[in-house]
Amino acid sequence: MKTMNTANKYPAVFLDRDGVVNKEVGYITSIEQVEIYDFAIEAINMFHNAGWKVIIITNQSAVARGMLTEAKLYEIHKYFMDCLNVDDIFYCPHYPPIDEEIYPYNIYCNCRKPAPGMIIEAAKKHNIDLKKSYLVGERGSDILTGKNAQVSTVLVKTGYGSDWLDNKIKPDYVFENLKEFALFLFT
Template sequence: MKQAAVFLDRDGVINHDHGYVSKVDDFEFIEGAIEAMQQLKKAGWLLVVVTNQAGIARGYFSEQQFLSLTEWMDWSLADRGVDLDGIYFCPHHKDYGSEDYRIDCNCRKPKPGMLLEAAKELGIDLTNSWLVGDKGSDLLAAKNAGVSNRILVKGQYPLKAEELQLASSQVSSLKEAVSIILQDER
């Protein structure tokens, strides 16, 4: 039987988006984010991080640096009772980087590749899942994957009217998003 998941963008939802975060010293969890993820895990949700990481393609940091930071984040969360069920990232950009990374892939949001791959690998029921993101590309990727529950964390990025319409709800934090998700379960 397939299980529903909550897909989370990383920068701007889990941690403060300081622009191309690639070092532990620059990684700062948003207040309340860890507790929000703990609530979701206690309620039985799968938690899957889906994150564009164009800084790899642009040469700002290496894929290994990203993986090291991700391992630190994953262990930091696990130490606090949050076991992520999956972490998917896109290192590509169609306009920047070496041949290995300068491609028009299916995984870079707004394309649905990361969500579809997670659904296949983890047995996720996309129609009953949620996405929490802070950009229009997050919301569009969820729509393109068949995820109808899409929450926008309003942050530092301006959004167009058509992007705002993709959100089922708009909130100021992951903590607020979790209240909506858990209330919807009842």
């Protein structure tokens, strides 16, 4: 009989992409628009060296909006994987069927943040203990995603996080940027 041994599960940090790992510039549809923060590279190395899983989770409705193909998105995410010590990138290409209809992307799904689908899928694939894990984001929808997945939540003030004023959704922690959070955990 197999039993679940939670002691062997990994802690993880789930990272929003734009505004947390790289500069927020609106819809990214080419590698040329990707400007990865130096402090994110350093922070991610700290998590990696501590034995944590590092997973990017990102809404990519640009696919459903017809601005970006999944093949092109794969190319962009390969660039992120080449530059950063991350274990995986999960993305949601969907958008609810409101305006345009681009098959098969205009659907109600379980992966578009703030739904917890990407975190739950990543936890299964990478043997992650959600009780020991954190989500880091810069918007209310990110923080809500973390709460929906029952992980601890961290707001960083980079990207749109700098606009965070009296939002009704309260993160568990607030830091200037991803590296400040890594320093808090590991020093």
